[in-house]
Amino acid sequence: MKSAYPIILSPADKGFVVYVPDLDINTEGDTIADAIEMARDAIGLWGICRQDTGNEIPIPKSMTPKHKSDEIVSIVDVDFDFYRRVNEMRTVRKNVTIPSWLNELAEKNKINFSAALQEGLKHQLNITE
DSSP, rough: EEEEEEEEEEEEESSSSEEEEETTTEEEEESHHHHHHHHHHHHHHHHHHHHTTTTOOOSOOOOOOOOTTEEEEEEEEEEEHHHHHOOOOOOOOOOOOOOOHHHHHHHTTTTHHHHHHHHHHHHTTOOOO
């Protein structure tokens, strides 16, 4: 599910405080770009937590919320399904088969099999972090 929410960026001593009026949440960032990214993360986390508790994610009421003259209003888009996939830290167990000589050599060199498999899969899938 994709959505877009208005945010209000208020200048602070260092950076910006971000308020998401439709969700009544705050975050902050050192620069405008950082503040917008932090808002996207806060909205994404808030949204999937809401889904996890069986509640719907509200749609924005207005794209032009009331704000003070020194504040900036911007729009942040969030893909809640993508956010969930990227931030899902749940692990799954996989049973793999490798030649015994490779297993012995890896164990002798204290290779972490899970880490090696993850690195290999990311490489094969062209995923960079």
